[in-house]
Amino acid sequence: MNQNTPSGEGKHDDDSALSDFLASLMDYTPTIPDQLVEHYVAKSGFQCPDVRLIRLVAVATQKFISEVATDALQQCKARQASAVKDKRDKQQKDKRLILTMEDLSKALSEYGVNVKHQEYFADSPSTGMDAASREE
Numbered sequence: 001m002n003q004n005t006p007s008g009e010g011k012h013d014d015d016s017a018l019s020d021f022l023a024s025l026m027d028y029t030p031t032i033p034d035q036l037v038e039h040y041v042a043k044s045g046f047q048c049p050d051v052r053l054i055r056l057v058a059v060a061t062q063k064f065i066s067e068v069a070t071d072a073l074q075q076c077k078a079r080q081a082s083a084v085k086d087k088r089d090k091q092q093k094d095k096r097l098i099l100t101m102e103d104l105s106k107a108l109s110e111y112g113v114n115v116k117h118q119e120y121f122a123d124s125p126s127t128g129m130d131a132a133s134r135e136e
Helices: 007-025 034-043 051-086 101-109 131-135
Strands: none
Touching: 007 051, 034 051, 051 101
């Protein structure tokens, strides 16, 4: 570890950069509201009166959601590209991307989050019930 600056000066630069970053969080309005972050932080058992830390958690959460959405988009594009290759004789006029739970599940699994969803969804609450149960 050959550095031109003494270790004390490097630490001072890191501390001042961190202080500047935390100060900039006071002027930043994150996408995720402070009240929502405070709710979930408190629900996990952590109390923090410092707004800068709450906003730091909001920024980290926003980054995570952005990365998952980008990965899900890539999964969606790959899935639709393979579907077009399977149906070469049919031209695809509709270029809209349709995000599915399968795309989202694959993207989240890369981050260690396992999503389990039902194999099918009923069209109505009474689907699959016998006639006697429907009348009640």
